[in-house]
Amino acid sequence: MGAEAERAVPEAEEWADIAPDAARRLVGAAVQAFAERGYHATTTRDIAGRAGMSPAALYIHYKTKEELLYRISGIGHEKALRIMEDAAAAGGTATERLSGAVRTFVRWHAEHHTTARVIQYELQALGEEHYAEITALRRRTDRLLRQIVQDGVDAGEFHVADVPGTTLAVLSLCVDVARWFSADGARTPDEVGALYADLVLRMVGAEWAGTSGR
Amino acid sequence: MGAEAERAVPEAEEWADIAPDAARRLVGAAVQAFAERGYHATTTRDIAGRAGMSPAALYIHYKTKEELLYRISGIGHEKALRIMEDAAAAGGTATERLSGAVRTFVRWHAEHHTTARVIQYELQALGEEHYAEITALRRRTDRLLRQIVQDGVDAGEFHVADVPGTTLAVLSLCVDVARWFSADGARTPDEVGALYADLVLRMVGAEWAGTSGR
DNA sequence: GTCTATACGATGATAGAC
DNA sequence: GTCTATCATCGTATAGAC
Numbered sequence: 001m002g003a004e005a006e007r008a009v010p011e012a013e014e015w016a017d018i019a020p021d022a023a024r025r026l027v028g029a030a031v032q033a034f035a036e037r038g039y040h041a042t043t044t045r046d047i048a049g050r051a052g053m054s055p056a057a058l059y060i061h062y063k064t065k066e067e068l069l070y071r072i073s074g075i076g077h078e079k080a081l082r083i084m085e086d087a088a089a090a091g092g093t094a095t096e097r098l099s100g101a102v103r104t105f106v107r108w109h110a111e112h113h114t115t116a117r118v119i120q121y122e123l124q125a126l127g128e129e130h131y132a133e134i135t136a137l138r139r140r141t142d143r144l145l146r147q148i149v150q151d152g153v154d155a156g157e158f159h160v161a162d163v164p165g166t167t168l169a170v171l172s173l174c175v176d177v178a179r180w181f182s183a184d185g186a187r188t189p190d191e192v193g194a195l196y197a198d199l200v201l202r203m204v205g206a207e208w209a210g211t212s213g214r
Numbered sequence: 215m216g217a218e219a220e221r222a223v224p225e226a227e228e229w230a231d232i233a234p235d236a237a238r239r240l241v242g243a244a245v246q247a248f249a250e251r252g253y254h255a256t257t258t259r260d261i262a263g264r265a266g267m268s269p270a271a272l273y274i275h276y277k278t279k280e281e282l283l284y285r286i287s288g289i290g291h292e293k294a295l296r297i298m299e300d301a302a303a304a305g306g307t308a309t310e311r312l313s314g315a316v317r318t319f320v321r322w323h324a325e326h327h328t329t330a331r332v333i334q335y336e337l338q339a340l341g342e343e344h345y346a347e348i349t350a351l352r353r354r355t356d357r358l359l360r361q362i363v364q365d366g367v368d369a370g371e372f373h374v375a376d377v378p379g380t381t382l383a384v385l386s387l388c389v390d391v392a393r394w395f396s397a398d399g400a401r402t403p404d405e406v407g408a409l410y411a412d413l414v415l416r417m418v419g420a421e422w423a424g425t426s427g428r
Numbered sequence: 429g430t431c432t433a434t435a436c437g438a439t440g441a442t443a444g445a446c
Numbered sequence: 447g448t449c450t451a452t453c454a455t456c457g458t459a460t461a462g463a464c
Contacts, residue, residue, distance in 0.1 A: 020447090022447075022448090037338070038252065038254055038338065038339075039254075040252060040253075040254035040255045041254045041339070043438080043439065043440085044439075044440060044441080045438090045439080045440095053448075053449090054448065054449050054450075055439095055440090055441090056441085056442080056443095056448075056449070056450080056451095057447075057448055057449075058441095059440090059441065059442075060447060060448075061447095063441095064440080064441085065440070065441095121335065124251070124252065125252070125255070161412075162409055164400075165401065165406075165409050166409070166413065168394065169387060169409070169410065169413055172387060172390040172391075172393070172394060173383060173386060173387045173390070175390075176386045176387070176389075176390045177386075179386070180382065180386060186378075187379065192379075195376055195379050195380070195383070196383065198375075199380065199383055199417050202416045202417050202419060203413050203416050203417060205416060234429090236429075236430090257456085257457060257458085258457075258458060258459080259456095259457075259458095267430075267431090268430065268431055268432075269457095269458085269459090270430075270431070270432080270433095270459085270460080270461095271429075271430055271431075272459095273458090273459065273460075274429060274430075275429095277459095278458080278459085279457095279458070279459095
């Protein structure tokens with residue numbers, strides 16, 4: 001990476017691989033608008049306007065408004081899944097893997113809260129087929145996390161009575177960061193990630209959990 | 215309560231104090247529609263249709279579609295606040311009060327997940343003034359929960375490094391139940407409430423937390 | 429209070445010039 | 447590829463009869 005590109009806005013490089021330039025600008029504009037007002041409250045005119053184009057220009061690059069949401073959702077969910085995959089495949093104890101997974105997953109949801117808010121809370125606006133496709137990605141993420149928790153239980157590191165229920169709660173907790181996180185809030189994405197990793201280790205009854213608060 | 219009124223649908227009595235009958239039916243229809251599709255994707259025609267009325271009939275009872283959301287949001291948030299107030303005012307240790315608060319709060323969000331989904335996830339559709347009013351109710355709920363946590367820390371029952379952050383996480387966790395809970399899922403509202411009460415006690419490092427899983 | 433009919437602005441999407 | 451102009455439709459809300 002060139003040292004001169006300091007990227008004040010994380011979103012700037014988030015869609016770097018989308019070409020041409022106009023298509024990328026449209027995605028960026030749509031993410032912002034969808035996150036602010038919601039999919040249905042956002043007009044194609046608004047999206048095009050933010051991208052510096054006429055309303056018609058949008059349809060050169062995307063067939064419908066829904067396709068725009070679908071693209072955003074796909075890329076976002078693949079990124080979230082990748083994070084979970086990497087954490088699950090990492091070495092170390094279940095405790096270390098769970099801690100890493102939560103820290104990274106939460107940090108991404110905080111850092112990219114605009115994108116995350118769209119992919120997590122505008123799902124229902126997807127068409128039926130697209131919705132099913134995205135749901136499959138979500139289930140894979142859930143399975144990976146559940147396996148880490150199960151590994152910890154099997155190894156005697158965690159103490160969890162209801163593994164699926166606890167996993168669901170953990171995922172719900174982490175995802176919901178996208179809803180309340182604000183860039184000008186009191187906490188950095190790093191700090192939230194660290195806090196949440198600690199909280200989740202407590203939730204699963206990890207042996208050494210809670211040390212930091214004791 | 216009469217033994218013959220078995221209420222298969224919890225929503226049926228949720229708006230019991232709204233009169234006249236048509237206004238109540240409209241609120242019920244709006245809650246269902248808003249929860250299913252979201253506020254902006256719901257048309258006034260849809261709401262009126264579900265309530266068995268013509269589109270115009272809606273405007274006899276509510277000035278705008280937004281007012282309908284505002285009424286729903288107000289009643290729902292007041293109920294949620296009441297739950298938290300009762301739990302905070304209850305006797306017993308901080309551990310008992312936190313456990314009770316979470317169990318009841320979560321049970322309500324599961325049992326009334328349709329209403330809860332609307333009041334928690336369609337907030338942004340409110341007008342500016344209404345939004346501010348509702349936000350005030352939300353802040354009171356947050357303060358009450360935070361005080362319980364702080365009490366537990368002060369009493370040495372809890373071990374929490376970051377009280378506001380942990381409280382935020384707990385509230386986020388509990389509220390998000392409304393998003394994923396389904397009446398035909400594997401768990402009853404009671405079960406979810408019990409699970410979450412346990413998880414939250416672990417999150418705050420309550421002295422005896424985690425017993426059930428160990 | 430409810431209905432039918434309708435005003436009227438906004439919206440997703442397209443046509444055709446450049 | 448982008449723009450201007452425009453279409454067809456939908457959506458909120460109102461008017462006026464009953």
